[in-house]
Amino acid sequence: xxxxxxxxxxxxxxxxxxxxxxxxxxxxxxxxxxxxxxxxxxxxxxxxxxxxxxxxxxxxxxxxxxxxxxxxxxxxxxxxxx
Numbered sequence: 001x002x003x004x005x006x007x008x009x010x011x012x013x014x015x016x017x018x019x020x021x022x023x024x025x026x027x028x029x030x031x032x033x034x035x036x037x038x039x040x041x042x043x044x045x046x047x048x049x050x051x052x053x054x055x056x057x058x059x060x061x062x063x064x065x066x067x068x069x070x071x072x073x074x075x076x077x078x079x080x081x082x
Contacts, residue, residue: 009066012058019055023048 026048030040 005065009062012062012065016055016058016062019051019058023051023055026051 026044030044030048033040
């Protein structure tokens with residue numbers, strides 16, 4: 001793998017982690033409203049799903065560029081599983 005593709009793969013991993021953080025933030029907001037006895041905002045749930053789909057696409061791109069053993073910046077296992 002060239003240094004250029006490795007650098008892009010590394011950037012994609014960082015982006016994937018950021019998208020995961022955004023999706024978790026949406027889930028926390030929905031969870032807080034349920035705990036407060038409110039109905040969660042359906043638009044919030046739809047946004048979380050959209051962000052998660054984007055994260056998966058970015059992870060797939062990072063794996064294609066970085067190879068099957070690429071791990072995320074947070075140290076998780078390869079994209080396809082543990």
